[in-house]
Each structure stands twice: as C-alpha cells, then as structure tokens.
Amino acid sequence: MVDIKPYVATLLRVLYSAVLEEKSSAAKRAFASSCAAVIKYASPSQAQKLIEDTASLHLGEKNAQLCAAVLVKAYLSNAADVLGGYNAVVIPVIFASRFDDDKDISALYGELWEDIPSSERVTLQLYLPEIVSLLCDCMSSSSWAGKRKSAKAIKKLCDALGESLSVHHNNILKSLLKELPGRFWEVITAFKDPGFFNIVFPMLYEVSNRSVICKTRGSSSLAASSSTGQLSISTPHCIPTNAYVG
Numbered sequence: 001m002v003d004i005k006p007y008v009a010t011l012l013r014v015l016y017s018a019v020l021e022e023k024s025s026a027a028k029r030a031f032a033s034s035c036a037a038v039i040k041y042a043s044p045s046q047a048q049k050l051i052e053d054t055a056s057l058h059l060g061e062k063n064a065q066l067c068a069a070v071l072v073k074a075y076l077s078n079a080a081d082v083l084g085g086y087n088a089v090v091i092p093v094i095f096a097s098r099f100d101d102d103k104d105i106s107a108l109y110g111e112l113w114e115d116i117p118s119s120e121r122v123t124l125q126l127y128l129p130e131i132v133s134l135l136c137d138c139m140s141s142s143s144w145a146g147k148r149k150s151a152k153a154i155k156k157l158c159d160a161l162g163e164s165l166s167v168h169h170n171n172i173l174k175s176l177l178k179e180l181p182g183r184f185w186e187v188i189t190a191f192k193d194p195g196f197f198n199i200v201f202p203m204l205y206e207v208s209n210r211s212v213i214c215k216t217r218g219s220s221s222l223a224a225s226s227s228t229g230q231l232s233i234s235t236p237h238c239i240p241t242n243a244y245v246g
Contacts, residue, residue: 004041011038012050019067032070036078051075051086058093059138059146062102068093069108076115091116091127092134099152101145124160131157132168136175147179 004011015035022028039047054075057068072090075083083090094116097109116123124131135157138150154172158165165172 004038005043008038008042009046012042012046016050016053016071019071020064025070028067028070029074032067032074033078035071036074039075039079039082042082047082048086051083052089055089055093058097059141059143062105065097065100065102065105066108069097069105069112072112073108073115076112088127088130091123092131095124095131096134096138096149096153099149099156101148121160124157125164128161128165128168132171136171139175139179151176151179 012035015031015038018031019028019035022031035050039050042050054068054071057064057071072083072094075090094109094112098106098113100106100109113120118126135150135153138146139154141147154176
C-alpha cells in the first residue's frame with residue numbers, strides 16, 4: 001500500500017489551487033472533495049495552514065468567497081474530525097458571510113450555518129470572542145461591502161444574545177462609532193433605552209468631538225492663510241455625559 005503522507009503537501013496545494021481556478025461549479029466541488037479526502041492524512045501544521053487559508057478567502061472577491069464555502073462544505077462532509085479542531089477559525093467566517101449582500105454567497109454560507117449541529121445561540125456563545133474579533137476587523141476594512149456585512153451580523157448577534165453580549169459591548173461600540181463621522185446626531189435619535197444611551201453617549205461624544213476639532217483646525221488653517229495670521233478656533237459646546245433620550 002502506498003504511503004500518501006509524503007505527497008500530502010503537493011496534493012493539497014494543487015487541489016486547493018484547482019478549486020480557486022476552476023470555473024465550473026461541479027468541478028470546484030469535485031476538487032474540494034478530493035482536497036477534503038487528502039487533508040485527513042495531513043500533519044496538524046498542514047491542516048491548520050489549509051483551513052486558515054480557506055477561511056481567509058472570505059475577504060476576497062466573489063469567486064474567492066464562493067470557493068471558501070465549497071471547501072468548508074467539503075471539509076464538513078469528508079473530514080469533519082479534522083475541521084472540528086479549527087471551529088474557532090471557520091465558524092466566525094460562516095456566521096459573518098451569511099449577511100453578505102450577494103445572494104449567492106449568503107445562500108451558501110446560510111446552508112453551512114444550518115449544517116452546524118448545535119443551536120444558533122449555543123454556537124454564538126461558544127465562539128463569541130472570535131466572532132466579535134472578526135466582525136470588528138471587517139468593520140474597519142476598506143471594503144464597503146465588508147462593513148455592511150459586519151454591521152448586519154452585529155445586529156443579528158445583538159438580537160440573538162442580548163445581555164450575554166455585554167462583555168463585548170465596548171469593543172463593538174468603538175468599532176461601530178469609528179464608522180459614523182458626520183452622522184452622530186442621527187445616531188442619537190436611534191437610541192430608545194435611556195440606560196443604554198447613557199453608556200454609549202460618552203464614547204459617541206468623544207468620537208464626535210475629535211471629528212469637530214479636526215474639521216475646525218482645517219477651517220482655521222484656511223482662514224489664517226488669508227488673514228493677519230491670527231488663528232481662531234471655535235470650541236464645540238459640551239453636553240453632559242449623563243444626558244439621555246427620553
């Protein structure tokens with residue numbers, strides 16, 4: 001019997017590339033199934049690299065994201081015992097990608113999410129730190145589609161877990177508020193709960209204040225260049241941090 005282990009690295013590289021390059025959906029699935037069959041003979045480091053490379057495809061264009069879903073589905077079907085050791089890498093990607101604007105992508109990842117045996121709430125609680133970390137990273141990316149996907153996923157996370165998410169509120173809010181320059185007072189009106197608003201407002205005001213100061217400095221520089229050199233900066237009015245919306 002031939003020992004396949006010496007050829008695992010080469011086979012995985014060739015099969016993984018074939019999934020990415022093949023245009024036919026049926027061929028992609030076939031190469032992905034072969035890749036999943038080979039990964040069972042891979043060393044831990046080889047398996048880790050392949051799964052991490054697969055998960056990172058969610059940051060790419062449409063073909064890359066679809067390939068990631070096809071590969072993960074193949075791993076789940078043919079190498080679940082191997083993939084199980086990397087759930088913390090894969091599950092956050094599956095959760096976030098369910099909210100992609102592209103219906104083909106969201107449908108595939110939605111199917112993968114349904115294949116997870118535990119309930120949604122249990123799954124989210126088990127991998128909450130990794131999910132929050134991924135969503136915050138995507139929120140700060142340069143991709144508008146990635147930001148939208150993350151925002152929708154965060155809303156779903158809040159709806160599903162409620163107070164269970166409280167330990168991560170600070171990181172999530174900071175990530176969201178960084179994306180809101182120019183829309184601060186519109187955001188304030190969205191808060192219905194006075195208690196929650198009192199928690200959020202200090203951070204909201206801090207980000208807003210920094211934005212106003214930066215804009216004012218820019219305006220002052222322009223004014224200074226066309227006047228006597230006197231620099232006049234208007235200071236925004238402060239609002240007490242215990243204010244709330246009734």
